[in-house]
Amino acid sequence: xxxxxxxxxxxxxxxxxxxxxxxxxxxxxxxxxxxxxxxxxxxxxxxxxxxxxxxxxxxxxxxxxxxxxxxxxxxxxxxxxxxxxxxxxxxxxxxxxxxxxxxxxxxxxxxxxx
Amino acid sequence: xxxxxxxxxxxxxxxxxxxxxxxxxxxxxxxxxxxxxxxxxxxxxxxxxxxxxxxxxxxxxxxxxxxxxxxxxxxxxxxxxxxxxxxxxxxxxxxxxxxxxxxxxxxxxxx
Numbered sequence: 001x002x003x004x005x006x007x008x009x010x011x012x013x014x015x016x017x018x019x020x021x022x023x024x025x026x027x028x029x030x031x032x033x034x035x036x037x038x039x040x041x042x043x044x045x046x047x048x049x050x051x052x053x054x055x056x057x058x059x060x061x062x063x064x065x066x067x068x069x070x071x072x073x074x075x076x077x078x079x080x081x082x083x084x085x086x087x088x089x090x091x092x093x094x095x096x097x098x099x100x101x102x103x104x105x106x107x108x109x110x111x112x113x114x
Numbered sequence: 115x116x117x118x119x120x121x122x123x124x125x126x127x128x129x130x131x132x133x134x135x136x137x138x139x140x141x142x143x144x145x146x147x148x149x150x151x152x153x154x155x156x157x158x159x160x161x162x163x164x165x166x167x168x169x170x171x172x173x174x175x176x177x178x179x180x181x182x183x184x185x186x187x188x189x190x191x192x193x194x195x196x197x198x199x200x201x202x203x204x205x206x207x208x209x210x211x212x213x214x215x216x217x218x219x220x221x222x223x224x225x
């Protein structure tokens with residue numbers, strides 16, 4: 001597609017449920033990033049993919065968070081047993097090769113945990 | 115480790131005022147430095163970048179100079195417009211991993 005696509009754009013869930021967030025990067029971009037944006041916290045790095053492997057997953061806040069990328073393209077971020085503090089905007093970005101280049105961001109998924 | 119510190123906002127200015135948003139960094143090695151901008155209701159987009167010491171990045175009237183001696187990358191614009199109202203993020207790119215962002219500075223420009 002023309003840009004980075006994220007779905008859903010909004011997700012409301014109940015505490016304790018699992019959620020899956022999807023990111024479709026720009027075609028041909030090998031690097032993919034997940035960030036979380038909360039009020040007052042700026043952009044918090046979660047995980048970085050180069051192809052299908054994740055050389056840096058140091059930002060995942062707990063073992064409830066996981067992500068995978070298949071076919072060097074689509075990525076899914078899964079949050080298990082959601083908590084209220086997981087409420088945030090989850091942003092996905094991609095770049096051709098690495099973070100030294102321009103990152104293209106999606107519009108994000110607004111997650112609300114009630 | 116690597117980190118970015120930016121001045122806290124909000125910054126409130128009148129149209130045509132001079133803008134400075136301070137950004138300092140801590141890094142191992144020699145990262146590239148970036149400013150990203152998030153306009154209301156839109157996604158983040160790259161504003162400008164600099165890849166080595168003394169480089170100046172510029173775009174849309176904004177400028178920032180990579181200062182290794184003061185570990186800074188301050189964003190400046192000589193005359194802001196209402197349309198510049200947005201959240202501005204300073205960032206650095208460590209080796210072989212993702213961008214590290216500052217917390218963002220909200221700029222509000224009134225006419």
